[in-house]
Amino acid sequence: AKDLKVLLLEIMQIFGGAGESQLNQVSYDRLFARLKEADDVSLQTLIQVAEHDDMVALVKLGEADEQLQQKLFQNMSDNNRKIFQEDAAYRFKDAVPPDQVSIAILRLTQVCETLRDEGRADI
Secondary structure, three states: OHHHHHHHHHHHHHOOOOOHHHHHHHHHHHHHHHHHHOOHHHHHHHHHHOOHHHHHHHHHHHHHOHHHHHHHHHOOOHHHHHHHHHHHHHHOOOOOOHHHHHHHHHHHHHHHHHHHHOOOOOO
């Protein structure tokens, strides 16, 4: 079911699906709220398990949210923080393209759900 959601989103993007920006905003707000409320161990687990590209997009998307940035970075090693920041600055100089936002938010949300279902994290 999770893979089908990603596939459906990709199909919608290819064919210019309606409602994508609304989906993005709701998903974006919900994920950010969940991450800000998560405990440190859960965030560390997410950082280890999530795809690197999705975390880079999250770092870039969260630049304007100081609370989220602080929470993410305090749960990363100095080396990881530096890598994510440099990758975000290099790959997304202006902003994360909308299609990548949708996919990253969806995949990160799915990882959070899976970790919660497995009892490995409370996000």
